[in-house]
Amino acid sequence: MYIFLVLLLSLCFTSLSSHAEQYYSPALMLAKTYKGKIDLSQYLVSEKLDGVRAYWDGKKLISKQGNEYIAPVWFTKDFPDQALDGELWLGRGLFQSLLSIVSKTHPVDEEWSKVEYAVFDLPDKKLPFTERLKILRQLIPISKKPYLTLIHQYKLKDKHALNDDLNRIIAAGGEGLMLHRKDSLYQAGRNNNILKVKPYQDAEAIVIAHIPGKGKFLGMLGSLFVTTSDGIKFRIGTGFSNKERRSPPSIGSLITYTYHGKTDRGIPNICKLFASKK
16 A cells, blocks of 8 residues: 555656646737827737737747647647747637637647647847847748748838728728837737737636526526636626537636726626637
């Protein structure tokens, strides 16, 4: 019995050590929301892809929460051996399908053949964004892989052009736009060097309870009870498919929701549940 316990503890320790080496949270640059009070000439514009953030550390793809995306070996075989910041993307309006593909511990080659790793930055280069972009334009074509791409960055002359472009993207099924300050260095954390331009705002919350459904949702999820980082608690009962109601985000998981404004109590006016996070 003693030998058995020693062996069991040894296996648990080995498993935990391996897990700790495999997961870490990358220091990513995060966007704030565009509020209109900027000099647009100082920014480059790109489409905001509705994918999942992925940090390439030279060996593996890491999520914003610090989990590894298990991609097929052939997918990353010829990726550069330096850090890249980008998004795994399947196409406009296909976020849930993408999440299903990249969340699997045993990747399916046929599914991953449709996925694109769209790069937008070089995190380890201490250069202005425009200089980092020049390096990326030389670096990415070297791979000659259709699923390793560089997100197109372009200029817009004024806010009217920005609104027109936003409307064009939304009408085509896109999520919005990103503004990246030309002279900015890569700075971890949320700052004004990157701004997201969307018709609605999004935010994150942690699931703390499942509220059972009634009527046509009897036996399924009725709503999620969540809390924000500010300690505001509320329910999200809209935006779920029947599949999601049968298998909702687990308690303790991080979810993203979209909303339009808040009540006088600070409760978001929910538009929909956007995604559960890995």
